[in-house]
Structures are given as structure tokens and as C-alpha cells.
Amino acid sequence: MxxxxxxxxxxxxxxxxxxxxxxxxxxxxxxxxxxxxxxxxxxxxxxxxxxxxxxxxxxxxxxxxxxxxxxxxxxxxxxxxxxxxxxxxxxxxxxxxxxxxxxxxxxxxxxxxxxxxxxxxxxxxxxxxxxxxxxxxxxxxxxxxxxxxxxxxxxxxxxxxxxxxACVGFVANRLQLALFQEALACVEEGVITPADLDAVVRRTMGVRLPAYGPFAVADMAGLDVYRSILTVLHEQYGDRFAVPERITAMVEAGRLGAKAGAGFFEYADADQLAVRRDAVYRRILGAVT
Ligand SMILES: NC(=O)c1ccc[n+]([C@@H]2O[C@H](COP(=O)([O-])OP(=O)(O)OC[C@H]3O[C@@H](n4cnc5c(N)ncnc54)[C@H](O)[C@@H]3O)[C@@H](O)[C@H]2O)c1
Missing domain, CATH: 3.40.50.720 (NAD(P)-binding Rossmann-like Domain)
Incomplete structure (x- = not known):
């Protein structure tokens, strides 16, 4: 062509x-x-x-x-x-x-x-x-x-x-820029230096992201856990951390994530998932360190 x-x-x-x-x-x-x-x-x-x-x-x-x-x-x-x-x-x-x-x-x-x-x-x-x-x-x-x-x-x-x-910024830039805004806020507040913030991202959530997106990660953490954390962050930082209605509804319906067999996705065997996940993380760490 x-x-x-x-x-x-x-x-x-x-x-x-x-x-x-x-x-x-x-x-x-x-x-x-x-x-x-x-x-x-x-x-x-x-x-x-x-x-x-x-x-x-x-x-x-x-x-x-x-x-x-x-x-x-x-x-x-x-x-x-x-x-x-x-x-x-x-x-x-x-x-x-x-x-x-x-x-x-x-x-x-x-x-x-x-x-x-x-x-x-x-x-x-x-x-x-x-x-x-x-x-x-x-x-x-x-x-x-x-x-x-x-x-x-x-x-x-x-x-x-x-x-x-079609939406302004599509999806990846909205996510990337939202992370960047919060990263910069942490630096501006004197919580961390840019180099250390990059280390936090690379060595925590960055290890997960090549294999699992935010919804899979949320399911693995537990949506009830997310709700609890968001409640505290909301009190401290305001509306950008307000608990979404959808999360409240899912928690109330028992869709807590992998441990409950269902969250954003369905899970047949949470223990098996954890074994596979940990093996994937070790491979990712091996590839980047
Ligand atoms: N840089 C990134 O990481 C990135 C990622 C995804 C999308 N984009 C998008 O891709 C587009 C290009 O970004 P970039 O980073 O490659 O920019 P750039 O400035 O590196 O390249 C743009 C090129 O277009 C040329 N140009 C300007 N006017 C022209 C014309 N009338 N006819 C022909 N060529 C002309 C320039 O000489 C330049 O070489 C933008 O829309 C940007 O938002 C950029």
C-alpha cells in the first residue's frame, strides 16, 4: 500500500x-x-x-x-x-x-x-x-x-x-496527564522529590501496569478497600477523590473483586490468579532490573 x-x-x-x-x-x-x-x-x-x-x-x-x-x-x-x-x-x-x-x-x-x-x-x-x-x-x-x-x-x-x-485527549492522555497532575501536586506540596516520585511509580504500580490495567488491579486489591481509601482521601483532598457511586453500588452488591469471584471482571479461582500474577511480576522485574 x-x-x-x-x-x-x-x-x-x-x-x-x-x-x-x-x-x-x-x-x-x-x-x-x-x-x-x-x-x-x-x-x-x-x-x-x-x-x-x-x-x-x-x-x-x-x-x-x-x-x-x-x-x-x-x-x-x-x-x-x-x-x-x-x-x-x-x-x-x-x-x-x-x-x-x-x-x-x-x-x-x-x-x-x-x-x-x-x-x-x-x-x-x-x-x-x-x-x-x-x-x-x-x-x-x-x-x-x-x-x-x-x-x-x-x-x-x-x-x-x-x-x-472520540473524546478530547482520548483515553491514554487523560490517564497519563491525570497521573502527572497528581505527581506534580505531591512534589509541590514538598511530599517528595521528582526523582523519588518516579521511583515510587516505577517500583510500585509500574511493576503491575505492563500486565494489569487499573480495573484488574482494583479487582485484585478489593473494591471495598478502594472505597475505604477513597473515603479518607476525599476528606483530606476534596472531591477529586470522592467515592464513585458505581464503586458503592458494586461493594453493596458484593462485587468486591477477585476475592469475591466478581468485580469489574469475573474470577473462577482467585488463588490461581494470585500465583499467575506473582510469576508475571517476577518476570517483569527481571526484565527491567
Ligand atoms: N511527541 C509525542 O510524544 C506525541 C505522541 C503522540 C501524538 N503526538 C502528536 O503527533 C503530532 C506531531 O507531534 P511531534 O511530537 O511529532 O511533533 P514534531 O514537532 O516533532 O514534528 C512535527 C513535524 O511536522 C513538520 N511540519 C510542520 N508543518 C508542516 C507542514 N505544513 N507540512 C509538513 N510538515 C510540517 C515539522 O517540520 C516537524 O518536523 C502532534 O499532533 C502531537 O500532538 C505526539
Whole structure:
């Protein structure tokens, strides 16, 4: 497939590298002064593509015959609207156009695209050639064909795309930035230094997260335990820690998590789960220490 990546900076380089390594014919678009450096960095990324990525400063040339165009210019609404309009004007009507935006509203960006049923978000994570997850989000008018095709291309390239509903910041950035805000609050309050806070994250919850997300971790801790902790934190820190109604309802219904056989997920054997979990944590620790 012919792919054009518009904006060959931090993200565009990684996206170009991963799609070229999957056998696609990739052209990147950037300013003439930036292109040589971008192409050199793409060539040095792993895994090495079977054929080299090409580059041009001429957007229309690059996107005219592309079946998929990925926009990865800086996070500026006006800039992205202009670039998406130019892409849309220069591609065939069937070409799929994906934005790598981190936070801009998709429906607003979609206004720049003619035939918006082919427009969606494919939100990669840095470094794009290494991090498996890609959030795929549809704007209101995005067609199923565009979603299916992007999911197929990403999966075939070794990525693990995850569909999310379009919302500002999607999911990963909302989580990441919420953690960052609280981390910074701890530092500002003089509770800990940035280096020690990073150590707390790496050596506690960070050991779990490659294997278990927040819902699985909550189920393993016990939702009754979470409710108790949140009650105390709420008193001290205010509404951002208020016990969610859903947690109260689940606790009252006996869905306490793994130990009760059900929480957010169902559990046949909590003891077996604990044995598997501990083995996974030891492997993770072995891989990072
Ligand atoms: N950096 C990250 O960790 C990260 C992660 C996920 C998503 N994103 C998103 O990816 C997008 C790109 O971010 P980045 O970090 O790669 O930015 P960057 O500044 O590293 O790269 C952007 C590139 O776009 C080029 N560019 C600017 N205007 C252009 C135009 N009109 N035509 C062609 N190229 C143009 C720039 O010269 C630059 O090389 C943003 O929307 C950002 O929010 C970034």
C-alpha cells in the first residue's frame, strides 16, 4: 500500500518506520530543510524497512497516489486544519486520512476533509515503532470502512490498535496527564522529590501496569478497600477523590473483586490468579532490573 506521512518529526518518523517495515511504500512530507535529518533518523530506526522511505516537501505529490495518509504535524488547530484541507484536496476520494492528534477535537478537524467518512484518528505513542498500542477513534461522520482498514493495516504492521470513542485527549492522555497532575501536586506540596516520585511509580504500580490495567488491579486489591481509601482521601483532598457511586453500588452488591469471584471482571479461582500474577511480576522485574 502507498502511505504518506505528513510531518516527519518525532512521531512521523516512527510511524513511517513502522509502516515501511511492514512492507508499505512510504513517503514522508516535511520542509526541505528538515527532510534530510528526518530521513536519516527513519533509516536508523528498528526494525529496518525492506525498502527505504522517501521524502518530499511537496505535499500534493506525496499524497496524490496514497491509499493512506497519516497527518503528524504539530498540535496546532489552525495548522492541522490547513494541512488536512490540503491533503483532502490532493488525494483521491477513497484515500483514508488519519490524524495523529493527541488532543484536538476530531469533529472540528473533520470539517477540513472532503468526504469525511474517510477521516479518523490513529493516535500512536512515542516511540511509535516500539510502543504497540495505537488509539483509533472515529469522528461523527467516520465510516466503518475507514476504521476497519486502519485497524487491519495497524494489526498487520504488528501494532495493537484499540478503538476508543472520540473524546478530547482520548483515553491514554487523560490517564497519563491525570497521573502527572497528581505527581506534580505531591512534589509541590514538598511530599517528595521528582526523582523519588518516579521511583515510587516505577517500583510500585509500574511493576503491575505492563500486565494489569487499573480495573484488574482494583479487582485484585478489593473494591471495598478502594472505597475505604477513597473515603479518607476525599476528606483530606476534596472531591477529586470522592467515592464513585458505581464503586458503592458494586461493594453493596458484593462485587468486591477477585476475592469475591466478581468485580469489574469475573474470577473462577482467585488463588490461581494470585500465583499467575506473582510469576508475571517476577518476570517483569527481571526484565527491567
Ligand atoms: N511527541 C509525542 O510524544 C506525541 C505522541 C503522540 C501524538 N503526538 C502528536 O503527533 C503530532 C506531531 O507531534 P511531534 O511530537 O511529532 O511533533 P514534531 O514537532 O516533532 O514534528 C512535527 C513535524 O511536522 C513538520 N511540519 C510542520 N508543518 C508542516 C507542514 N505544513 N507540512 C509538513 N510538515 C510540517 C515539522 O517540520 C516537524 O518536523 C502532534 O499532533 C502531537 O500532538 C505526539
Amino acid at each position: 502507498r502511505v504518506a506521512v505528513v510531518g516527519a518529526g518525532t512521531m512521523g518518523q516512527g510511524i513511517a518506520a513502522v509502516l515501511a517495515a511492514a512492507g508499505h511504500e512510504v513517503t514522508v512530507v516535511d520542509t526541505a530543510d528538515r527532510l534530510p535529518g528526518s530521513l536519516a533518523r527513519i533509516a536508523s530506526r528498528q526494525p529496518a524497512p525492506p525498502s527505504p522511505v522517501s521524502g518530499t516537501p511537496e505535499l500534493a505529490d506525496a499524497v496524490a497516489s496514497a491509499a493512506l495518509v497519516i497527518e503528524a504535524v504539530p498540535e496546532d488547530l489552525g495548522l492541522k486544519l490547513g494541512v488536512l484541507a490540503a491533503i483532502s484536496a490532493a488525494t483521491g476520494p477513497d484515500a483514508i486520512i488519519a490524524t495523529n492528534t493527541s488532543s484536538l477535537p476530531l469533529d472540528r478537524l473533520a470539517t477540513a476533509v472532503v468526504h469525511p467518512e474517510r477521516f479518523l484518528a490513529a493516535h500512536f505513542f512515542h516511540p511509535a515503532e516500539t510502543i504497540p498500542g495505537v488509539e483509533v477513534a472515529r469522528a461523527e461522520q467516520t465510516g466503518q470502512h475507514a476504521v476497519d482498514e486502519v485497524l487491519r493495516v495497524l494489526s498487520a504492521a504488528g501494532k495493537e490498535p484499540i478503538e476508543v470513542a
